Amino acid sequence: MPSNPFNAFSEYGIGVGLRVPHYDEILRKKPVVDWFELLAENFLAEGGRQREVLDQVLEQYRVVLHSVGLYFGSAEPLDRCHLRKLKALVRRTGSPWLSDHLCWGSADGRFSHDLLPMPFTMAAARHTAAKIRQAADFLEVPVSVENISSYAEWTASTMTEWEFLSEVAEQADCGILLDVNNIYIVSENHGFDPRAYLNQIPHDRVSQIHIGGHSRLATHILDTHDQPVAGPVWQLYGYAVGKLGATPTLLEWDDRIPPFEEVHREARKANRFLAQLASTHP
Amino acid sequence: MKPEKPIASLPSSPRPTPKASLPKADSVEGLRALQHLLYSCITRPPGPEDGRQTKGDPGEGMASLAAQLIRPSATLNPFDRLEIYHRQYWLRLREALFQDFPGLETLLGSERFRRLLEAYLLRYPPTSPMLRELGSRLPRFLREEPDRAAPYPRRLLLDLARFEWAKIVAFYAPEHPLPREERTTPQTCLFLQPHLVLLDLHYPVERWTPETRLPSALAEGAPAGHTHPPKSGESRVSPARPRIVLHRQGQTVYHKILPREAFFLLRSFSKGSSLLQACNQTAEKFPDLPPGHYQEWFREWASLGWLTTQPRSRSRSAGRSS
Incomplete structure (x- = not known):
């Protein structure tokens, strides 16, 4: 499972999201990091500091692209111009796979710049899967979809989120970027057992895992990526890797970002679960 | 003073729609209509409270529409769940422009x-x-x-x-x-x-x-x-x-x-x-x-x-x- 067609049979370990406040330190000190995840839209410009940083990072590290702009679930067709830019970036970086979110975010050519939850219906699954197939065909790398955090559920939904995710992944024949923090958040916000979610998705399609921090408010949990991973999320991560096997894992820390070493140390906590896994699944 | 141009072509205050006529997302067209409706809800002008309050007075129309679109949770009614996205939309975009x-x-x-x-x-x-x-x-x-x-x-x-x-x-x-x-x-x-x-x-x-x-x-x-505005035809x-x-x-x-x-x-x-x-x-x-x-x-x-x-x-x- 760790190595499968959806992560191009790669053997990636624990990675960290590449973020602006860490650029100088990473380029200067060149810390040992297995891989970096790059927010693709930050590197589409053909010039500027981002492009120079990218070139220097590529000399030293393996990277995987994570996109936020394809909006597979929007009723509108894929943005071909955006796809062309992504493809050029895929080629430039050698990213073995590319991920984006199982969500929508645009209507009538206007963008919310947010990851909005899907109505979980069969028609929406068919439409989303068709767009993922188109994107994968065009990009010529495996594509994975990531489950998002959400704060609302549609009355129009006719299936659970994990049924919808499974349906989309099967129909698109794509990978799943499993965000364990998001599963925890939606299970708390919408009231269900997160282990039921993990039990019922197609495990052989999981290409990668995301973990991250969240903020618990009085009435709901917000996906803030601004603090260490919460204890219950680590427990759920342990449960997930127990089901999946050692899977490429990435820590997201996007706001109130501490020094790089602190972020990397937090990411490496995943090792203790992977070590336990090795002892139980030699 | 010049008359103000219309500021948005999407409805700024979605009207409540009878439940029977709400799109169902059982086709791509239904999905499109449903997304259009939700998009118009979350991008409507921020309220007088600047969207900073967690709870606002939705007015009967918005509350009714939210109830038709969104399920309640154990802690939030449909309008307040929708409001999270409304607030996030304005916060995110304003923050980006403040930086630029x-x-x-x-x-x-x-x-x-x-x-x-x-x-x-x-x-x-x-x-x-x-x-x-x-x-x-x-x-x-x-x-x-x-x-x-x-x-x-x-x-x-x-x-x-x-x-x-x-x-x-x-x-x-x-x-x-x-x-x-x-x-x-x-x-x-x-x-x-x-x-x-x-x-x-x-x-x-x-x-x-x-x-x-x-x-x-x-x-x-x-x-x-x-000391004066450029005249018409000035280089x-x-x-x-x-x-x-x-x-x-x-x-x-x-x-x-x-x-x-x-x-x-x-x-x-x-x-x-x-x-x-x-x-x-x-x-x-x-x-x-x-x-x-x-x-x-x-x-x-x-x-x-x-x-x-x-x-x-x-x-x-x-x-x-x-």
């Missing part, structure tokens, strides 16, 4: 700048998946809304917006290959580098920083070198206006003030021009310009890599206006 236009924010003050941005986003909602392109039409909006500048001169706000947007363009635009000296003749067609932006301004906004601000006389209404190359070029060297954006003759010559290359054509046009406009100036300028521009033989490609990231 720090000078405008300082000049106007945060509260007034926030109101201006909300009006801007209602007229020009984001049409690009790239968040950094969000401010591309702010200069156009300020041209359309001159009254929003008061008590400052409208050109001051516009110049500052153009200057701050030009910095973003210069930072992100590509750099095309430089001309090869041995292949460059007086007939070679040359273009400006995509990261080069020429600005013909009325105010010395390049000197603006939150610390220094602008000379107080300017903020009171007297443009640099003008665009008038004597005392700041003419600036923004460009990128390595990872840094710089600006440089140009003499009007050099600005005119450089602008000749914005749509492509041969060296010969550009020099002839400039000599016709400024017959007394010593030939040594041309050599000096071209030597400097070559060393800075400002010219290329490759035309600019059309891009959605507008704003390379001169």
Whole structure:
């Protein structure tokens, strides 16, 4: 499972999201990091500091692209111009796979710049899967979809989120970027057992895992990526890797970002679960 | 006062719809209708509470619509769940524009700048998946809304917006290959580098920083070198206006003030021009310009890599206006 067609049979370990406040330190000190995840839209410009940083990072590290702009679930067709830019970036970086979110975010050519939850219906699954197939065909790398955090559920939904995710992944024949923090958040916000979610998705399609921090408010949990991973999320991560096997894992820390070493140390906590896994699944 | 233009074509206050007629997402068309409806809910104008409150008074219409679209949770009713997205939309976009236009924010003050941005986003909602392109039409909006500048001169706000947007363009635009000296003749067609932006301004906004601000006389209404607005038909190359070029060297954006003759010559290359054509046009406009100036300028521009033989490609990231 760790190595499968959806992560191009790669053997990636624990990675960290590449973020602006860490650029100088990473380029200067060149810390040992297995891989970096790059927010693709930050590197589409053909010039500027981002492009120079990218070139220097590529000399030293393996990277995987994570996109936020394809909006597979929007009723509108894929943005071909955006796809062309992504493809050029895929080629430039050698990213073995590319991920984006199982969500929508645009209507009538206007963008919310947010990851909005899907109505979980069969028609929406068919439409989303068709767009993922188109994107994968065009990009010529495996594509994975990531489950998002959400704060609302549609009355129009006719299936659970994990049924919808499974349906989309099967129909698109794509990978799943499993965000364990998001599963925890939606299970708390919408009231269900997160282990039921993990039990019922197609495990052989999981290409990668995301973990991250969240903020618990009085009435709901917000996906803030601004603090260490919460204890219950680590427990759920342990449960997930127990089901999946050692899977490429990435820590997201996007706001109130501490020094790089602190972020990397937090990411490496995943090792203790992977070590336990090795002892139980030699 | 001019009548206000409509600020959004999507309904700003979605009306409650009878339950039976709500789209069901059981087809692509149904999905499209449902997404259109939700998009109009979360992008509607922020409320008087500025969306900062967790709970607001939804009014019967919005509460009813939310109840038809969204399930309640154990702790939140449908309207409050929808409100989380409404609030996030405005927070995210405002934050992005505050970062891109720090000078405008300082000049106007945060509260007034926030109101201006909300009006801007209602007229020009984001049409690009790239968040950094969000401010591309702010200069156009300020041209359309001159009254929003008061008590400052409208050109001051516009110049500052153009200057701050030009910095973003210069930072992100590509750099095309430089001309090869041995292949460059007086007939070679040359273009400006995509990261080069020429600005013909009325105010010395390049000197603006939150610390220094602008000379107080300017903020009171007297443009640099003008005691009255330019008359119709007046040359665009008038004597005392700041003419600036923004460009990128390595990872840094710089600006440089140009003499009007050099600005005119450089602008000749914005749509492509041969060296010969550009020099002839400039000599016709400024017959007394010593030939040594041309050599000096071209030597400097070559060393800075400002010219290329490759035309600019059309891009959605507008704003390379001169």
